[in-house]
Amino acid sequence: MSESTSLSRRHLLQFAGLGAAGLLLAGCMPSGGTGAGSPSASAGSGLAPGKFTATDFSFSSWSLTEEAAAPAIRALLDGYKKKSKVDITEVSFPYNEYFKQLMLQVRGGQFTGAAHVDVAWLASLAALGKLEDVSGLTKDRGYTASALKAAQYDGTQYAFPWTIGAIGLVTNSEIMDKAGVSEFPTTIDGFEKTLKKLKGLGGGLIPYAASTKAAQLKDVLIWMQTFGSDLVKGGEVTIGDDASIEAVTWYKSLYDQGLIAPDVDRFDARSLFAQGRTAMYDDAPVGRGAVTKDSPDPDLASKLVAESRPVLKKGDTPRALVWGGAIVVVGGDEGTRTAADFAQWATSDLDAVLADYELRGLPPATEEAQSSKAVASDAFGSRFAEKITATATSNPFWQFPEYAQIETAIAERVQAVLVGQQSAKDAMTQAGEAAQKLIG
Structure with missing residues (x-):
């Protein structure tokens, strides 16, 4: 049993709800200064x-x-x-x-x-x-x-x-059940198979309303980490490594197969989810209010299920x-x-x-x-x-004041891959170089 599932509900709310995330965040942020009063x-x-x-x-x-x-x-x-x-x-x-x-x-x-x-x-x-x-x-x-x-x-x-x-995967349990998905997949291979099952439902359903607009393509960073990229290590940007290239190549394959859709950002994804036109998307808890308010389904709130992101191989820790x-x-x-x-x-x-x-x-x-x-x-x-x-x-990248420009540079290269203008290898190499220049 994992540590997270062995905690009491109250401790889970304090640790997962929000202690752990904050502590992990703190560990990735600069620790200079003399303390909170500086x-x-x-x-x-x-x-x-x-x-x-x-x-x-x-x-x-x-x-x-x-x-x-x-x-x-x-x-x-x-x-x-x-x-x-x-x-x-x-x-x-x-x-x-x-x-x-x-x-x-x-x-x-x-x-x-x-x-x-x-x-x-x-x-x-x-x-x-x-x-x-x-x-x-x-x-x-x-x-x-x-x-x-x-x-x-x-x-x-x-x-x-x-x-x-945190931001993670939110699913519609009713649509998942219709596709015969009784358990959410834990690995990337299983996840892709599940998306194909969902596409088989027809009716124009988008299996996964992943972000594909440049403004929100920073979401792909969590998939790069899922594939094993550090993004930044020892002050050096690692994008352009094998893991980031593999992640974007996979993302492009989902795009080409129609398992994700073009021109989607967080707000488009919420709208699609609210209308029952997608089975899952990425969001923070704030999304619950948005999708249930705008949905013609009065029971949508009871069908929302949060799921751990699939991992590359069994034993990996799900990323969020x-x-x-x-x-x-x-x-x-x-x-x-x-x-x-x-x-x-x-x-x-x-x-x-x-x-x-x-x-x-x-x-x-x-x-x-x-x-x-x-x-x-x-x-x-x-x-x-x-x-x-x-x-x-x-x-x-949050530790750098230039983080927004860094994410934009990366998103633009991922967008170029999705629309077929560049290969994943060339685009990620350029993205990594651009990001490195921004942080000096």
Whole structure:
């Protein structure tokens, strides 16, 4: 029996739900600095607890552009506005544009306040020198140690951890049953055979709504790791090695066989899954709310099943990518302290966190919320933690401020392979060289 399956449910929620992922993430992030209180690169010397006068501020989030998530975010904002008697200016961009736009606005001094971020972005944002050190406000708020680590960069607590989980495979059990798949495959060979069975159902079903648009092709990195590529080792990019070439060659074969489809990103995949037009796709727990809200099937929620990613050979550890949302505070005006208070409240106040969990179902970052009945009794969330989050690791490119450009360079070469413009070997060699130049 594996360690993850021998844990109690509560410990699994704390370890897989979100302790392990955060610890693994921390192990892959730079560990420089003197600790969470180090203010060396932050906008000030660190925000401190204590009395302050609440002032209007801005809040930025890509979720405000999403039909499924926006009501939950606005409910949270309304709750704080009522509690603190302030106004909050909403700023939003679609996810695929959000990081670039946020970076531009922060760099140019056009945005101050609280911003919802992916933990992958912390290195890039911190490099701008405008994020506040919030360690004084995260202390003694009940965040798990691993969640706090996930929201640090270079030893400084640059963000309040909000939701820390992973990205993995989500399936529709009804479609799987129709194809005669009683047990999810554990190996790549078995996985491909399963996709062929699913295609045999006909009706235009896409067996696996894998990401194939360049904007989301970073998803292929987890398959490279599944095939044995380190991606980065000893400061050197390994893409272009045999494992990465083999992974992209296999991905291309799925594309050519119609087992995955062209021009699909995360949001397309959610739509296809909601409509019953695909049997599986990759997502974080946040996807549950999106697909069930948009589905004509009122029972879809009961058919969602999280599954471990297949491995290259028996005995390998299933790969999954750490996924996490956090709230940073961009300093520079009188609303800074209020923005930080909002971020602290939204991520650690039990009532606020559980109200958000009820609407979005995202794994919380405090021990109190994780052990609450609402979270512990969530069957889908518990299985997701066991099957996916328990073995999740971070993307090793996150440690570099240039990580977004690195992922874009790799995605463009993978796209060239899919559409037949380059061989996997040539494309991955070029991708690796481009990535290496970006990190120096």
